[in-house]
Amino acid sequence: MAAPVIVEATAKQTATLIFMHGLGDTGHGWSSALAAIRPPFMKVICPTAPTQPVSLNAGFRMPSWFDLKTLDIGGPEDEPGIHAARDSVHGMIQKEISAGIPANRIVLGGFSQGGALALYSALTYDQPLAGVVALSCWLPLHKQFPGAKVNSEDVPIFQAHGDYDPVVPYKFGQLSASLLKSFMKNVTFKTYNGLSHSSSDDEMDDVKVSGAH
DSSP states (O other): OOOOEEEOOSSSOOEEEEEEOOTTOOTHHHHHHHHHHSOTTEEEEEOOOOEEEEGGGTTEEEEOSSOOOOOSTTOOOOHHHHHHHHHHHHHHHHHHHHTTOOGGGEEEEEETHHHHHHHHHHHTOSSOOSEEEEESOOOTTGGGTTTTOOSOTTOOEEEEEETTOSSSOHHHHHHHHHHHHHHOSOEEEEEETTOOSSOOHHHHHHHHHHSOO
């Protein structure tokens, strides 16, 4: 697995953001945009997913956190792959805790498949985190919730989605958000009108406001 892209804090580090990219991307895809909006005390870690065959793309090999079989709501999912990716994210959190950053100062974030992984990893982590930033994504293995949730119901979740998304349907994001709202107390779902499967300056401004302070 490639080394993560790390943007060190510019002041004394007291918080960390771990942000997972989307399918086929690398940690470099998000590091500069996040570096521009994070507070000076926050270190940003942008890991790169392992390269593996992706069923959705005819078995073509690319950076992917787990196999994607379909992006249909209720379609089959790669449960062992999602669990393995979750374990890897939990390991990254643990590494930050060992370095002296408490769990409640660590934000998990991600875009698309990476956002799905961020949501799943946060909900199945056993210590309260500072928050989750979930962009243009969905909650994987959603039928297992709320049963699979071990984290506090107070962890803030900021979910964002463009209503013109041709890749991860906007409705999928909406359904995930309403499920999350049924067992988590602090969920924000923000719609970006006319946005496709990407990010925007407005969205990045909102991420900045929702991040750890």
